[in-house]
Amino acid sequence: MKRSGLLLFVLAIAACSPPDSSAPSSSPGTAVNADPLPSWNAGPSRDAIVDFVQRTTTPGSPDFIPVAERIATFDNDGCLWSEQPAYFQLAFAIDRSKMLAAHSPELAENPLLKALASGDPAALETVTEHDVIELVAATHSGMTLEEFQDVVANWFAVARHPRFNVPYSQLVYQPMLELLDYLRAHEFKTFIVSGGGVDFLRVFAEQAYGIPPEQVVGTMGDTKFEIRDGNPVLIKQPGINFVDDKEGKPVGIARFIGRRPVFAFGNSDGDLQMLQYTAGGDGARFMGYVHHDDAEREWAYDRDSHIGRLDKGLDEATERGWTVVSMKDEWKKIYPGEGLP
Amino acid sequence: MKRSGLLLFVLAIAACSPPDSSAPSSSPGTAVNADPLPSWNAGPSRDAIVDFVQRTTTPGSPDFIPVAERIATFDNDGCLWSEQPAYFQLAFAIDRSKMLAAHSPELAENPLLKALASGDPAALETVTEHDVIELVAATHSGMTLEEFQDVVANWFAVARHPRFNVPYSQLVYQPMLELLDYLRAHEFKTFIVSGGGVDFLRVFAEQAYGIPPEQVVGTMGDTKFEIRDGNPVLIKQPGINFVDDKEGKPVGIARFIGRRPVFAFGNSDGDLQMLQYTAGGDGARFMGYVHHDDAEREWAYDRDSHIGRLDKGLDEATERGWTVVSMKDEWKKIYPGEGLP
Incomplete structure (x- = not known):
């Protein structure tokens, strides 16, 4: 039986119970401040960011970059928001499939769902990667794009993260929100380039990050155009078309x-x-890694993690002098909400 | 032997010789004028455009559309520039393949190239669609994305349209340039959504239309990421990944x-x-067709054309009250250049 990273995420999320304490839910807010990066401590990452933006946007600078070429791309999971104990989109897929299973005898027979329902760790051990993929496919297809996005929006409204007991959308990184704003204030165009599903991402990216749907690149399935009862709609198909x-x-x-x-x-x-x-392009470039080294306020993981493994990348970043952000040392605050670290 | 639309285009372009007269080449320019649409005659299309933009961008209007949702999409061939006697991208592919054939014995054996070289109409009759597709694939793959785009840019610099004897990039429609500017002045985001190849379109769309690469959607092949001699590059692969x-x-x-x-x-x-x-969406919507009815200044074709056939669309537009622009009656000028109609 093949045990994949995807399956390990499921085991991780299944093993993680919500805390008893109910932390107060708070809404995100960004401080208006003369300092554009108030949640970044003085340090090498902050210096490198500010230096790059000043060099590339000051007219006459040898490193000046024309506005049209100021393209900035960000990963999402683990870069703009947390990704533990499992990718948030997988938490969505599991919640969704539980609901669907109540109306689908076939889906209810899915071994992963049965194992989750049993609460028996031994049962989870028998789940295959195929079972997981079937479950995700069943929860992400067979409806119109707009129906799917309504389902996602509803999930965001009700689901709570097991550790922090707040909506998943609150677990975005405050320092990265400031960085996005800072770049846009200097006429960089900000994009998400994520391994996550593009139709899922586009539901929250605009509100959470100020990144509109047309600037979100992600993994995608096929869609099919149909006229349904006189209405032109796009139907999400099972299967993956492109892995980003x-x-x-x-x-x-x-x-x-x-x-x-x-x-x-x-x-x-x-x-x-x-x-x-x-x-690899010409002229001034900025490459950065968020390094998860803060077990207390967030999570600490890198070379041996089954989620967001950072191993070869850490070596190459060190060797080439790319920016590696220590969350522990360089971020004053992790999340925007007042009740959160 | 299957005779396709694509093949018919090739026959059309092969049959069309450049004129003897060498019309002076002139550079595009847009008049600065209080009238945002100076090349549009007063008439139903102009009225419908101005009415729509005013209704949807005036705060407090019942049809007001928030800025983020002001997405405007345009076809390219035959909508923003001419597409006769054949799609301009096919003219590029043929020119390119002639050059490549000099260095590739295999390509030189392509029946389409041999037929074109012979100048014999009977030889063209034996060419299959497969020969055409092979030729296009050979001219659009096996190099890096940046190399391909350099090749396209060089072609635009030297190639001349057979009828007007000017660079193809001058055969953009002046009234549509004004429409794009008018929409952007009202904070619409303008996109190209074309059946043409996206990597080809992106070479000229920014300069020709003010539409940046990230707002161009088109037909695309696969690309493959490689580190070549230490440089990270994307290699264009043969074959089509998505037909837009x-x-x-x-x-x-x-x-x-x-x-x-x-x-x-x-x-x-x-x-x-x-x-x-x-x-099919909610709220105010604008749907428009450019109708090619000007044989004198451009071309006249619709229901029976093998390029840009407008048949079902014309019926549906009429039935549903969509805008149908008569190039002949509603456009004062077709192309920006002074020596052109």
């Missing part, structure tokens, strides 16, 4: 953006090719 | 833009699904 991860990230950038980024941020080996591609 | 035509247009819109347009312009049945999809 690893080598897929520069391919997705070329396909959707058509221009090599000058600024790219990630947090894992899955982002390495995007950073390499960014670094 | 007919049902593919709304699919491409959902995939790349992620939002249903509120304004869409086309000129053929290949744009009908994009217009239907646009019409």
